[in-house]
Amino acid sequence: MTSPVFEPWNDPEAKPLIEFxxxxxxxxxxxxxxxxxxxxxxxxxxxxxxxxxxxxxTLMRMLAGFETPTEGAxxxxxxxxxxxxxxxxxxxxxxxxxxxxxxxxxWDNIAFGLKRESMPKPDIEARVDEMLRLTRMEKFAxxxxxxxxxxxxxxxxxxxSLAKHPKLLLLDEPLGALDKKLRQDTQFELMxxxxxxxxxxxxxxxDQEEAxxxxxxVAVMDNGKIIQVSTPDRIxxxxxxxxxxxxxxxVNIIDGTVTPNGPDSYSxxxxxxxxxxxxxxPTAFSDGQSCHLAIRPEKVTINAEKPxxxxxxxxxxxxxxxxxxxxxxxxxxxxxxxxxxxxxxxxRRISRRAFTWEDTVWLSWTATAGVLLAN
Amino acid sequence: MRRFALIAAPYLWLLALFLVPFAIVLxxxxxxxxxxxxxxxxxxxxxxxxxxxLEKLDFENFIWLTEDDLYWKAYLSSLKIALISTxxxxxxxYPMAYAMARAPxxxxxxxxxxxxxxxxxxFLIRVYAWMGILSNEGFLNQFLLWTGMISEPLTILNTNTAxxxxxxxxxxxxxxxxxxxxxxxxxxxxxxxAEDLGCSRLTAFWLITIxxxxxxxxxxxxxxxxxxxxxxxxxxxxxxxxxxxxGKVLWEEFFSNRDWPVASAVAVVLxxxxxxxxVLFQRNQQxxxxxDT
Numbered sequence: 268m269t270s271p272v273f274e275p276w277n278d279p280e281a282k283p284l285i286e287f288x289x290x291x292x293x294x295x296x297x298x299x300x301x302x303x304x305x306x307x308x309x310x311x312x313x314x315x316x317x318x319x320x321x322x323x324x325t326l327m328r329m330l331a332g333f334e335t336p337t338e339g340a341x342x343x344x345x346x347x348x349x350x351x352x353x354x355x356x357x358x359x360x361x362x363x364x365x366x367x368x369x370x371x372x373x374w375d376n377i378a379f380g381l382k383r384e385s386m387p388k389p390d391i392e393a394r395v396d397e398m399l400r401l402t403r404m405e406k407f408a409x410x411x412x413x414x415x416x417x418x419x420x421x422x423x424x425x426x427x428s429l430a431k432h433p434k435l436l437l438l439d440e441p442l443g444a445l446d447k448k449l450r451q452d453t454q455f456e457l458m459x460x461x462x463x464x465x466x467x468x469x470x471x472x473x474d475q476e477e478a479x480x481x482x483x484x485v486a487v488m489d490n491g492k493i494i495q496v497s498t499p500d501r502i503x504x505x506x507x508x509x510x511x512x513x514x515x516x517x518v519n520i521i522d523g524t525v526t527p528n529g530p531d532s533y534s535x536x537x538x539x540x541x542x543x544x545x546x547x548x549p550t551a552f553s554d555g556q557s558c559h560l561a562i563r564p565e566k567v568t569i570n571a572e573k574p575x576x577x578x579x580x581x582x583x584x585x586x587x588x589x590x591x592x593x594x595x596x597x598x599x600x601x602x603x604x605x606x607x608x609x610x611x612x613x614x615r616r617i618s619r620r621a622f623t624w625e626d627t628v629w630l631s632w633t634a635t636a637g638v639l640l641a642n
Numbered sequence: 643m644r645r646f647a648l649i650a651a652p653y654l655w656l657l658a659l660f661l662v663p664f665a666i667v668l669x670x671x672x673x674x675x676x677x678x679x680x681x682x683x684x685x686x687x688x689x690x691x692x693x694x695x696l697e698k699l700d701f702e703n704f705i706w707l708t709e710d711d712l713y714w715k716a717y718l719s720s721l722k723i724a725l726i727s728t729x730x731x732x733x734x735x736y737p738m739a740y741a742m743a744r745a746p747x748x749x750x751x752x753x754x755x756x757x758x759x760x761x762x763x764x765f766l767i768r769v770y771a772w773m774g775i776l777s778n779e780g781f782l783n784q785f786l787l788w789t790g791m792i793s794e795p796l797t798i799l800n801t802n803t804a805x806x807x808x809x810x811x812x813x814x815x816x817x818x819x820x821x822x823x824x825x826x827x828x829x830x831x832x833x834x835x836a837e838d839l840g841c842s843r844l845t846a847f848w849l850i851t852i853x854x855x856x857x858x859x860x861x862x863x864x865x866x867x868x869x870x871x872x873x874x875x876x877x878x879x880x881x882x883x884x885x886x887x888x889g890k891v892l893w894e895e896f897f898s899n900r901d902w903p904v905a906s907a908v909a910v911v912l913x914x915x916x917x918x919x920x921v922l923f924q925r926n927q928q929x930x931x932x933x934d935t
Contacts, residue, residue: 355840
């Protein structure tokens with residue numbers, strides 16, 4: 268039995284919950300968001316990923332209503348959001364600093380939004396208890412925010428922002444203040460809660476691992492523009508530009524010029540005196556066009572002897588080894604001075620490692636391992 | 643040892659300049675009026691010894707304070723004026739502190755300077771200046787007559803209104819500074835969070851800003867209330883004959899009547915009355931420190 272695939276962005280019938288239409292936001296002469304158009308679908312877990320200052324937080328604050336677009340329009344469920352103030356929006360936000368009210372107990376923090384709706388008291392109590400259960404904070408209901416740990420505060424902030432059944436939950440770097448182990452646990456918790464509640468989540472983060480783990484789709488942003496929107500695996504395997512390839516994970520970028528030599532097949536001339544590389548690319552390139560070949564280190568195999576029958580092979584000397592425990596990254600210098608990174612799993616104990624510094628090795632990869640990029 | 647010396651210094655200072663004078667005042671308050679120099683009896687005499695000296699002290703003056711209604715009326719009136727003027731100072735000071743805390747960061751130091759600036763001029767000169775503004779021929783009346791808002795000059799000077807104006811003006815910085823300190827620490831994202839959860843600007847102010855600046859409000863109120871109860875200069879310069887404040891009564895008892903024992907009794911009772919709000923104030927400070935940790 269296969270469960271239906273959740274891919275509303277591939278369904279031409281589906282209508283996005285949120286639509287940005289040619290949105291531009293300027294602060295004085297600084298353009299934070301530059302003519303941006305995007306649709307986010309219901310029940311999506313959408314990640315905005317980018318370096319600090321790329322406009323991702325501004326984008327989120329416009330959704331919450333704290334900023335208004337200079338140009339363009341934002342629609343939530345078909346309604347233009349421009350005239351709607353933050354307190355009338357069906358969105359809730361989880362702040363980076365959590366913004367828990369220090370003078371109120373955990374219980375009152377979670378009940379805060381519900382009380383504003385003049386909900387009957389028993390209903391408020393039931394909803395707060397439900398939220399406390401969801402975030403496993405029942406025991407701490409009577410405490411004040413400064414009496415609980417950072418991870419617990421983060422859960423309270425989540426409970427508070429979910430309490431009002433928002434159509435859209437905004438998470439601004441929600442896990443930034445947590446240490447790595449706790450962050451990883453919380454990421455899965457977030458996904459669980461998102462699935463259970465069926466709320467649409469938009470998360471802002473600069474941590475690519477976090478975005479890849481939690482999100483159904485990732486938007487990579489730079490300088491107020493969205494460079495690529497796709498599922499995590501496509502962002503990783505099929506980046507549309509050197510920027511995206513470089514931002515997500517480790518990558519080798521080889522600059523060269525292409526010559527077509529078959530259907531979808533190209534030969535890339537890249538360094539004088541080196542044989543051209545063979546690449547298969549679904550995107551068409553013209554003869555003599557300059558290009559960048561992006562190859563992930565884990566797709567490069569490292570061999571002691573020259574392998575036979577491979578698409579690409581180069582010889583080099585090990586310059587550096589980065590030992591990460593489970594894997595090692597080898598920095599291999601080619602005679603031309605280019606350094607190529609190759610990764611291999613440490614299936615043997617370190618004392619029995621096959622390669623060491625200054626060893627001459629052969630690197631190989633298949634024609635489909637890399638992605639040929641025009642820019 | 644050095645630590646002991648460090649702590650001893652302020653305590654010795656307090657002992658010499660507060661406790662010893664207070665003991666003397668307490669002693670005078672238990673003495674009797676006498677036409678002599680100094681104008682009270684008994685005086686300590688080595689010949690008769692401490693026993694005979696203590697025997698002559700009594701609570702006569704304190705009983706007198708309860709018998710003459712001038713005194714408790716003056717205490718009550720001081721209390722009333724202090725309460726009302728503290729409240730008015732809060733009403734004026736809070737918006738100013740709020741505006742300062744919300745001002746762009748590069749402006750805040752300047753605004754703070756402006757609040758403290760009046761202290762660079764003598765307090766007496768500033769109160770005299772108010773006499774020039776508030777008198778019948780003063781600037782305020784001249785301005786109002788010129789604009790045509792009034793046809794007869796208003797009588798403000800030598801009324802309780804002038805006293806309130808003087809007190810609010812003088813004590814405003816003591817209200818503004820602690821409230822400003824509390825508001826400046828306030829995280830803007832808390833207000834945004836409140837709005838995000840459905841509050842209007844006004845309810846967010848009422849439910850978040852006010853409670854979180856509560857310690858500042860309380861500190862400011864005590865800093866104004868405590869000195870205003872014993873205030874003497876402002877009521878005597880700006881107030882009229884019907885302005886009854888205990889500070890003024892004390893001054894008249896001491897300098898006009900030259901009745902040092904009764905004046906001392908008035909002072910001792912005033913001090914005891916002030917200890918209550920001072921203790922409350924300290925408990926507020928303590929609570930705040932606990933909340934901060």
